[in-house]
Amino acid sequence: MPGTPKPLRPRKSPRQQRSAETRERIVQAAARVFIEHGYAAGTTNRIADEAGLSIGSLYQYFPNKDAILLELTRRHIDEGRRAVAAALDRGLPADWDERVALFVDTALEAHRGDPRLHQVLFEESPRPPALLAELHSLQKALVETIAELLRADVEDHLPDARLAAWFLVSTTESLTHRYFADRPTDDVSVFRDELIALLTAYLHRQVPAQK
Amino acid sequence: MPGTPKPLRPRKSPRQQRSAETRERIVQAAARVFIEHGYAAGTTNRIADEAGLSIGSLYQYFPNKDAILLELTRRHIDEGRRAVAAALDRGLPADWDERVALFVDTALEAHRGDPRLHQVLFEESPRPPALLAELHSLQKALVETIAELLRADVEDHLPDARLAAWFLVSTTESLTHRYFADRPTDDVSVFRDELIALLTAYLHRQVPAQK
DNA sequence: AAAAATACTGAGGAATAACTCGCTTTTCTA
DNA sequence: TAGAAAAGCGAGTTATTCCTCAGTATTTTT
Numbered sequence: 001m002p003g004t005p006k007p008l009r010p011r012k013s014p015r016q017q018r019s020a021e022t023r024e025r026i027v028q029a030a031a032r033v034f035i036e037h038g039y040a041a042g043t044t045n046r047i048a049d050e051a052g053l054s055i056g057s058l059y060q061y062f063p064n065k066d067a068i069l070l071e072l073t074r075r076h077i078d079e080g081r082r083a084v085a086a087a088l089d090r091g092l093p094a095d096w097d098e099r100v101a102l103f104v105d106t107a108l109e110a111h112r113g114d115p116r117l118h119q120v121l122f123e124e125s126p127r128p129p130a131l132l133a134e135l136h137s138l139q140k141a142l143v144e145t146i147a148e149l150l151r152a153d154v155e156d157h158l159p160d161a162r163l164a165a166w167f168l169v170s171t172t173e174s175l176t177h178r179y180f181a182d183r184p185t186d187d188v189s190v191f192r193d194e195l196i197a198l199l200t201a202y203l204h205r206q207v208p209a210q211k
Numbered sequence: 212m213p214g215t216p217k218p219l220r221p222r223k224s225p226r227q228q229r230s231a232e233t234r235e236r237i238v239q240a241a242a243r244v245f246i247e248h249g250y251a252a253g254t255t256n257r258i259a260d261e262a263g264l265s266i267g268s269l270y271q272y273f274p275n276k277d278a279i280l281l282e283l284t285r286r287h288i289d290e291g292r293r294a295v296a297a298a299l300d301r302g303l304p305a306d307w308d309e310r311v312a313l314f315v316d317t318a319l320e321a322h323r324g325d326p327r328l329h330q331v332l333f334e335e336s337p338r339p340p341a342l343l344a345e346l347h348s349l350q351k352a353l354v355e356t357i358a359e360l361l362r363a364d365v366e367d368h369l370p371d372a373r374l375a376a377w378f379l380v381s382t383t384e385s386l387t388h389r390y391f392a393d394r395p396t397d398d399v400s401v402f403r404d405e406l407i408a409l410l411t412a413y414l415h416r417q418v419p420a421q422k
Numbered sequence: 423a424a425a426a427a428t429a430c431t432g433a434g435g436a437a438t439a440a441c442t443c444g445c446t447t448t449t450c451t452a
Numbered sequence: 453t454a455g456a457a458a459a460g461c462g463a464g465t466t467a468t469t470c471c472t473c474a475g476t477a478t479t480t481t482t
Contacts, residue, residue, distance in 0.1 A: 016449065019459060040251060040337070043439060054461040059441065123334045126249070163405060166395040167386070171409070174385035175378070184377040194374060198382070201412040227479065230429060254469060265431045270471060 023061045025051045027075075030068045035116045039069070039125040066128060073121050073131060077138065080110040084142070096153070100199045103168070104192060107176045115180030143169050168199060234272045236262045238286075241279045246327045250280070250336040277339065284332050284342060288349065291321040295353070307364070311410045314379070315403055318387045326391030354380050379410060 029051035033042045044065050048058040062068045083106050093099050111118060127135075147165035172195065179191050240262035244253045255276050259269040273279045294317050304310050322329060338346075358376035383406065390402050 016458065018449080022459080038337075044441080045439075055441080056443085056462060057460050060459070063441095065440070126251070160396075160401075163395055163401070166393070167405060167409060170386060170389050170393070170395075171382060174389055175381060178381050178385055182377070182381070184374055184381075185371075190371075190374070194378060197416060198378060198409070198413045201416040202409045205408060205412040227428065229479080233429080255471080256469075266471080267432065267473085268430050271429070274471095276470070 019061075022051075022053065022057065026053065026058055026061055026068065027071055031072060031114070031117055034069075034072070034120045034125075035114055039120055042120075044068075066126070069121070069125050070128065070131060072117070073127070076113075076118065076121060077135070079113075081138070083109050092149075096203055097196075097200050099149075100168075100203065101196050104172055104176075104196050104199070107172045108188065108192060111176055111180060115177075118177070119181065139169065164203075167202065171195075171199065171202075230272075233262075233264065233268065236264065237269055237272055237279065238282055242283055242325070242328055245280075245283070245331045245336075246325055250331055253331075255279075277337070280332070280336055281339065281342060283328070284338070287324070287329065287332060288346070290324070292349070294320050303360075307414055308407075308411050310360075311379075311414065312407050315383055315387075315406050315410070318383045319399065319403060322387050322391060326388070329388070330392070350380065375414075378413065382406075382410065382413075 026047065030042070030047045033047045033050050036042075037046065044058060045055050047068065048055045051058070062071070087102055087106050093102065143162065143165045145165075146168055147161040150161040150164055175195055175198075179188075185191050237258065241253070241258045244258045244261050247253075248257065255269055256266050258279065259266040262269070273282070298313055298317050304313065333346075354373065354376045356376075357379055358372040361372040361375055386406055386409075390399075396402050
């Protein structure tokens, strides 16, 4: 029934301290259940069970299963956003090689939680259009920011700054993601260095003679 | 019930020409349905409907839903395998830049069908362990082959040929995949050239002075 | 052209999972 | 400390989906 959008907001705002904790318990339990069972087999009954609650209580706080997933996804996105903001706050290095390193580290940082959860959230689960749009605009903003930085430094050496920025962002995200799924090396720092090598090689080809 | 593996083989081998066509209709309809509705909402009833068949007929040819998915996935994999084999048959260029171009083109070729189907098959659907193993060993073989080629050309310039090969394969697959989801450029050939630039830049850093 | 084999039908059984609601327990307030 | 409000409970309802099976239609064989 595509004409009936599901409610995604909580039906009750916590009044007592106890209920705030309960809500949190549900979210934490959901993360564990999704990690272990995946989205489809991560039933609401199982989540309630894992949280040590009755199914009824769960539905006091979340109107449906997707709302729980949405909460988890939002938290994940916010972590990423905060990581980027914090990095920018600490000041952007002038050198592109260092910028790339910072960028890669931030991406790794964002995936430092449980990669399996990340996989469930972003690949296995149905995402409501609103969230999809949010994700898309977030990535687009990041690409645009980096494109601006590229343009500022390179003037007309670069045929298509936005495309280059897209490559930087996509490569970093995709390979980081894939690293945790595949684990081609046990040592994260080896992966980190190699990814940085890949990106800087690309940039140096496009951005000659950075100082 | 993890203890009860589902049968995945067809329950009936076609005797009449008609039934071979019916089987094919089911597979084609399943592809369309999965593309439009995704895996979970791509119900067997919907597939039967799309194929213009009764649900009972569908179950004459496939013992369960996953068997249909498996058939689609196997076909997809076989296409990729054939593309690689054909490329190798035509002879491998001596120059690494051309090898990279060939590699990228083969990847693009494999995704030339419907990227959305590819996404459903490889990211959204539950894959039986047997298929997962098949996929993994296929990718591993490809990584190993390329690692061998790298080692043959570079002797000890390369700290970790297997990791470099992993980066080549993963970057190509991930970015190709992502390209079709994001469409950062309308022109595929622009993307192609940029991806080749990325990979050759990486290789030239690792494989200095190729001739 | 009758009999046999193959192919197709679709209502409904069986299973499962999302979600409700009347009731109980706990906490807060005056 | 009594009444009210908030939080919690869980058997049961609703909805959906996979899949069966008894019967019908079509094709092949003799």
